[in-house]
Amino acid sequence: MLPKLTNITAATVAAVAAFGCTQASAAQHNVAQTAHMNLSRTAYPAAVAAAPPQGCQRKEAYGSSGWWAALQGCLTTFNGRPVAKIENDCQYKGVLAYSKVMCRIQGHYSVSKDGQVLQEGAVDYVGDPIHGGGTIYQFPYSCSDTGTYTLRFTGLQTYEHRPGYFPRGSGPVPDITVEAAGC
Numbered sequence: 001m002l003p004k005l006t007n008i009t010a011a012t013v014a015a016v017a018a019f020g021c022t023q024a025s026a027a028q029h030n031v032a033q034t035a036h037m038n039l040s041r042t043a044y045p046a047a048v049a050a051a052p053p054q055g056c057q058r059k060e061a062y063g064s065s066g067w068w069a070a071l072q073g074c075l076t077t078f079n080g081r082p083v084a085k086i087e088n089d090c091q092y093k094g095v096l097a098y099s100k101v102m103c104r105i106q107g108h109y110s111v112s113k114d115g116q117v118l119q120e121g122a123v124d125y126v127g128d129p130i131h132g133g134g135t136i137y138q139f140p141y142s143c144s145d146t147g148t149y150t151l152r153f154t155g156l157q158t159y160e161h162r163p164g165y166f167p168r169g170s171g172p173v174p175d176i177t178v179e180a181a182g183c
Contacts, residue, residue: 052082053149053182061158063171066093069103069158073176075111075151078138082183084111084151085138086176088127090158092169102128104167105137107156114147123153126161143183151178 056074063069070089077083090103105127110120119141127135143149153176160167 050146050182052077052143053180055178055180057176057178059156059174059176061171061173063158063169065169066098067091067158067160067169067171068093068098069171069173071105071153071156071158071173071176073151073153073178075149075178075180075182078140081140082143083138083140084109085136086123086153087136088158089129089135090127090160092160100129102126102130102133102161103135104159104161105156106159108154110150110152110154111141112150112152113143113145115150118142123156128161146181146183148179148181149183152176 053075054077056072056076058070058072060068060070068091072087074085074087075082076085078085086105086109088103088105090101091098092101103126105123105125107123108120109123111118123137125137127133127137129135156173156175157170158173159170162168
């Protein structure tokens with residue numbers, strides 16, 4: 001029976017793979033040592049691929065009639081792929097306290113790399129924490145070369161979403177800008 005292995009990290013696997021992969025190249029570059037089967041003991045690290053950019057920024061705002069909203073924009077990953085996302089937390093002040101409410105978020109977004117816009121569009125979604133709905137809107141973007149990626153949400157407006165009723169509260173939220181290096 002084999003012993004149970006614990007504490008093997010991705011870094012350990014990468015280090016072992018890098019060492020194994022460099023032996024052949026070490027042999028090719030030092031013919032005198034390899035002629036007598038004396039391989040170099042120097043391990044050269046393999047090139048490490050950059051990761052997708054990671055970062056978030058949160059903005060809060062008070063609106064009309066006891067309305068409060070917080071939005072957080074992020075560059076992150078989902079199932080290993082780069083995504084941009086916005087998450088909401090909207091609350092309305094009742095008689096005694098604030099409570100979470102369904103919230104409609106509208107605005108614009110752009111994703112750029114080193115100042116060049118890669119993707120842009122409109123954001124318009126309803127977050128529903130009350131009925132088991134989500135509070136996150138996310139979308140994939142192209143992350144192909146190393147650089148500084150910037151996610152911007154502009155013109156953000158939040159409204160209480162009450163189908164069939166006029167919203168009791170609403171308010172603008174300051175622009176969100178997230179910058180992170182990666183890919």
